[in-house]
Amino acid sequence: MSLSLYNTLTRKKEEFQPVHAPQVGVYLCGPTVYSEAHLGNARGPVVFDVLTRYLRHLKYQVRYVRNITDVGHLESDADTGEDKMEKAARAARIEPMQVAQHFANRYRQHMMALGCLPPDIEPQASGHITEQIGMIEEIIANGFGYEVNGSVYFDVPKYNEAHRYGKLSNRSIEDQLGGTRDTLAGQDEKRSPLDFALWKKASPEHIMRWPSPWGEGFPGWHLECSAMSRKYLGDLSDIHGGGLDLMFPHHECEIAQCQASDTHTDESRVWMHNNMITVNGTKMSKSLGNFVLLGDLFKGPTGPLAQGYSPMVVRFFLLQAHYRSPVDVSDDALQAARKGYRKLMNGLRLLDKLVATSEGADLPGDADLRKLTADLYTGLDDDLNTARSIASLFNLLRKFNTLATTPAALADVSAAALTEAVAAYRTLVTDILGLQDEPRANAEQLLELTLGFYAEAKADKAYDKVDVIRAALKGQGIVIKDTKAGVEWAYSEE
DSSP, rough: OOOOOEEEETTTTEEETTTTTEEEEEEEOOOSSSSSOOOHHHHHHHHHHHHHHHHHHTOEEEEEOOOBBBBBSSSSSSSSBBHHHHHHHHHSSSOOOHHHHHHHHHHHHHHHHHTTTOSBBBBBBBGGGHHHHHHHHHHHHSSSSSEEEEEEEEHHHHHHSOTTTTTTTTHHHHEEEEEHHHTTTTTTTTTSTTTTEEEEETTTTSSSOOOTOSSSEOOOOHHHHHHHHHHHHHHHHEEEEEEEGGGIIIHHHHHHHHHHHSOOSSEEEEEEEEEOOEEEEEEEEETTTTTHHHHHHOOOTTBBBBOOHHHHHHHHHHHSTTTOOOOEOHHHHHHHHHHHHHHHHHHHHHHHTTTOOSSSSSSTTHHHHHHHHHHHHHHHHHOOHHHHHHHHHHHHHHHHHHHHOHHHHHHHHHHHHHHHHHHHHHHIIISSOOOOOOSOOOOOOOHHHHHHHHHHHTTTTTTHHHHHHHHHHHHHTTTEEEETTTEEEEEOOO
């Protein structure tokens, strides 16, 4: 079975066929770094991390781009309100780029903790002003952009005459107009309430500004991804994605910009969108105030959660549902995820203990074991269905437990079939799903417990145990000191 992905643009699952195989270009819309990332911000990166890992497992040469938005994202999608970066900077009385750098660093730390491999390229919007200005000039030259008082807008009705604005989100322009007529107030520069900003004139108090053919200003939010995707992945990438909330207007505008510029493509062949994280059925978002910050989630308790959960448990929690399904966050759900994650980790510990006891090939148990092994990747091939692949892992793990506890069953499988199953389990868990074992023991507490055993052994005059404990700790760079105050420890200076 070959890999199939659901394409939002065509509204169907399609066999994945790269534009220029074996090279694959993948673009994920990254964060606007004006504040701490919450759990909802993590789902897209985790999903696309598994996607890129699996593509590489399939021997594709992947270039993975995930951008950083540090300019141009206004408070409203109607091109009104303050720039989110500048608002955060004013509140903290620091430079906007200090805000961007701080939260970009924090975001990267959280993604690393969640096991996400770094993207191959992580472009920032502020570092690609020249490319964005160039694309605006193309759009104007092609008749789909207009300048008013130093700002430049995209002419949606005119574009819709030659193309279809709304084909990604399946919205007609008439429905969009019906829902946005009242938003024209205060936006008298626009010819239509559907038009969106390509370049905004900077007000006198605006900090982040760049020179352009239309005066000093800053780029519109939708433009950066079109310009950066074209620069690093060419006129037509293979996969472009993000959260479902980005489908409209952000991704819809990206397609329009690319078609209206000299690119003349839909920007990407496949458009993928992950569903939302919800709290009691309501989308998690900063605007609603029901969000759970990743840093707080790892420590806990926070918001609706009574305790903290480790990054790998959170990663498993996000992967145990299909990426196009909503996920509701709760203590019960995360505790269930923790149990599932630990079962898979115990499975990894079991693998080295599974040693075939019979010689020869094509033994009676091989067919069943190979069927369970082959089923591991069926889910991933079916629109990256990690939930199904995790279920297949548990099926194989049950078989492993049977083999480990039943000598007769182990004798019925060949070394070749067992080796294949063990390798496939390990590869899927660690290399593709990106789940790693987390040390759960507290080293300080374990050391204090060991010193307690030492004190008991010394009090009982069990000097053989005393010597064993001393030697074991010394091997770890720890020396025991018997003082008048009691037993203490120090780092060995040898």
